[in-house]
Amino acid sequence: MGVIAAERIKLTSTRSPWWCSVIVVALAVGFAALFGLIARIAADDPQAAGTPVITVDTAFLGVTGFGILVLSIMATLTVTSEYRFGIIRTTFQAIPNRIRVIMAKGLLVGTYAAVLTTILAFAAYAVAKAVAGDAGATLVLEGNWRALFAVPILAFLNMILAIAVGVLVRQSAAAISLIVLWQLIIEPLVGALGKVGREISAFLPFQNASRFATVDESLSSANWHWDVNGSLAYFAIFVAVVNGIAWMVVNRRDA
Numbered sequence: 001m002g003v004i005a006a007e008r009i010k011l012t013s014t015r016s017p018w019w020c021s022v023i024v025v026a027l028a029v030g031f032a033a034l035f036g037l038i039a040r041i042a043a044d045d046p047q048a049a050g051t052p053v054i055t056v057d058t059a060f061l062g063v064t065g066f067g068i069l070v071l072s073i074m075a076t077l078t079v080t081s082e083y084r085f086g087i088i089r090t091t092f093q094a095i096p097n098r099i100r101v102i103m104a105k106g107l108l109v110g111t112y113a114a115v116l117t118t119i120l121a122f123a124a125y126a127v128a129k130a131v132a133g134d135a136g137a138t139l140v141l142e143g144n145w146r147a148l149f150a151v152p153i154l155a156f157l158n159m160i161l162a163i164a165v166g167v168l169v170r171q172s173a174a175a176i177s178l179i180v181l182w183q184l185i186i187e188p189l190v191g192a193l194g195k196v197g198r199e200i201s202a203f204l205p206f207q208n209a210s211r212f213a214t215v216d217e218s219l220s221s222a223n224w225h226w227d228v229n230g231s232l233a234y235f236a237i238f239v240a241v242v243n244g245i246a247w248m249v250v251n252r253r254d255a
Helices: 002-012 015-044 061-085 087-094 098-138 145-169 172-191 194-201 205-213 228-252
Strands: none
Touching: 002 061, 002 098, 015 061, 015 098, 061 087, 061 098, 061 145, 061 172, 087 098, 098 145, 098 228, 145 172, 145 205, 145 228, 172 194, 172 205, 205 228
C-alpha cells in the first residue's frame, strides 16, 4: 500500500495525467455528439440513404478508439519520465523490489483508466442518444452489453501493456511512437494485405482486442480461429507475456 500511495502522489502531482484525462473526456463526448449529429442529419435527409446508423460501437468510438490510446500514452509516461529525469533510481533505492514498483504503477493507472473509461462510456451513450434524437432508436445497450464491459477490461489491459513497453524502451518518444504506430498503422496495414493479411490479422493483439470490443463483427475481415472471448484471452495472454518480459528486464538492467 505504501508503494501504491507513492505512485498515487506521483500521478496526481504532475500535469500530464490531468491533461490526458481532459483530452480523453473531450474525445469521448465529442465523438459521441458528432456521430449522434450525423445520424440525426441523415435521418432528416431522405437523400442520405445508406449512411450508417448510430450504434453502440460508433457511440463508444471516442473511448475505445482514441481515449484508451491517449491513456496508454499517459501510462507509458509514468515510467519513461522517471527514467528521463533519473527519478527511477531514487524509487528503486527506496523500494528495492522493482517488480513491486511496476505492479503498483500498473494497478494504479489501470484502475484509474478502467473507472474513467467506464464513466465516459455511459456519458458517451447518453450524449449520443440525446443528440441523435429519434435517429438514436438503433442505439441500445440491451443485447450489446459486451461493448460496455469491454471498455474497462481493455482499458486496464492496455495500461499494463503500455507500462511494460515503457519499462522495455525507457524513452518517451520511442515508447509512444511504438504504441501509436502499432495500433493505428502497422496492424491496419497488415489487414489490408488481402488474403494473407486477413490470416495474419487473426493473430495480431490489438485486432483481437478490437474484435472483443466491437459488437458488429462484420466490421472485421480477419479469418478468426476462435470466438470473441478467445480474442480477449489472446490479448490478455499477449499482455501477460510482454509484462513478464518487462519484469525480467527491469531486474537485470541498470536503472
